[in-house]
Amino acid sequence: MNKNYRILLYYKFINIENPEEFKNDHLALCKELNLKGRILISHEGINGTCSGTVEDTEKYMEILKSYPGFSDTVFKIDESENHIFNKLHVKHKSILTLLPEDEVNPNDIVGTYLKPKEFYEMLQRDDVIIVDGRNDYEYEIGHFRGAIKPDVQNFKQFPEWIDKTLGDKKDKKILSYCTGGIRCEKLTGVFLNKGFNEVYHLDGGIVTYGKDEDVKGKLWDGKCYVFDNRISVQINRTEEDIVISKCSICGVPSDRYINCRNDDCHDQFICCESCEDTYAGFCSTDCSEHVIKKPERDSRFRLMNKKELYEKYNQDHDMYKHVIEKLKK
Numbered sequence: 423m424n425k426n427y428r429i430l431l432y433y434k435f436i437n438i439e440n441p442e443e444f445k446n447d448h449l450a451l452c453k454e455l456n457l458k459g460r461i462l463i464s465h466e467g468i469n470g471t472c473s474g475t476v477e478d479t480e481k482y483m484e485i486l487k488s489y490p491g492f493s494d495t496v497f498k499i500d501e502s503e504n505h506i507f508n509k510l511h512v513k514h515k516s517i518l519t520l521l522p523e524d525e526v527n528p529n530d531i532v533g534t535y536l537k538p539k540e541f542y543e544m545l546q547r548d549d550v551i552i553v554d555g556r557n558d559y560e561y562e563i564g565h566f567r568g569a570i571k572p573d574v575q576n577f578k579q580f581p582e583w584i585d586k587t588l589g590d591k592k593d594k595k596i597l598s599y600c601t602g603g604i605r606c607e608k609l610t611g612v613f614l615n616k617g618f619n620e621v622y623h624l625d626g627g628i629v630t631y632g633k634d635e636d637v638k639g640k641l642w643d644g645k646c647y648v649f650d651n652r653i654s655v656q657i658n659r660t661e662e663d664i665v666i667s668k669c670s671i672c673g674v675p676s677d678r679y680i681n682c683r684n685d686d687c688h689d690q691f692i693c694c695e696s697c698e699d700t701y702a703g704f705c706s707t708d709c710s711e712h713v714i715k716k717p718e719r720d721s722r723f724r725l726m727n728k729k730e731l732y733e734k735y736n737q738d739h740d741m742y743k744h745v746i747e748k749l750k751k
């Protein structure tokens with residue numbers, strides 16, 4: 423395996439005076455370095471995940487850290503054989519959205535950071551409430567043992583969910599975690615503002631925990647959902663690594679998320695390999711029947727067309743490789 427590529431995951435809360443201008447410069451920089459991924463920039467800072475060659479990502483980190491105030495930016499680095507995004511998006515957009523009345527600035531109010539080892543120890547106490555700071559579909563395929571599944575489809579719903587579910591538990595220790603740590607930067611502030619006394623969060627998030635040589639991802643069950651072509655990554659590197667989710671069609675243990683082949687549905691659902699074969703990648707008979715009526719809404723049909731076009735015009739295009747990969751599934 424040739425791991426000539428890298429995946430970077432990072433964020434930095436810092437006041438950016440002119441986010442639009444910063445965004446334009448940043449887009450130019452990322453294009454020059456052939457990075458792909460999704461980077462959000464706002465007056466609050468930057469939140470990004472991107473892939474590129476070892477050389478290009480190295481340059482990128484060096485340049486970003488050279489900006490005033492950015493020198494302590496933490497990058498979580500994964501190795502990869504190729505890009506794990508198809509495109510580059512650099513946007514002037516809120517880096518993390520909560521309800522306006524719950525807007526918190528982590529530079530003013532934030533919970534206590536715990537290193538993986540400290541977090542691991544805290545997980546085993548009985549006076550803590552472990553709160554998964556992510557969405558329900560992320561929780562579904564993997565989470566820390568004993569963590570509460572938040573009943574939220576997006577981050578904005580968290581403040582209300584806290585009031586409803588944990589409002590009477592303010593004397594308990596709150597232990598929160600998320601993928602890379604950014605969501606807890608705000609979530610712990612929300613808890614503190616609501617009057618919770620002891621609020622802790624996992625420094626560097628789940629991905630850092632999984633890489634830690636001492637804890638080796640212990641007490642994490644399942645996989646960790648990620649927002650790129652990999653869809654999920656392994657965290658628990660002990661013999662306790664298990665599959666906790668089930669195929670939504672037949673119920674066998676599975677942690678494969680696929681998107682329904684019907685473009686008008688496109689629902690992400692957990693599906694075992696055998697059911698994907700049997701039902702041809704549709705989430706339901708409704709969806710397979712829908713595509714009989716509207717064949718142009720079949721995403722495979724669309725991929726086949728793309729494949730033909732790339733074959734005709736440019737077989738070296740990264741998109742061509744991606745289309746081939748997708749069709750193989």
Ligand SMILES: [Zn+2]
Nearest residue numbers: 669672694697
């Ligand atoms: Zn199945």
Ligand SMILES: [Zn+2]
Nearest residue numbers: 682687705709
């Ligand atoms: Zn469907």
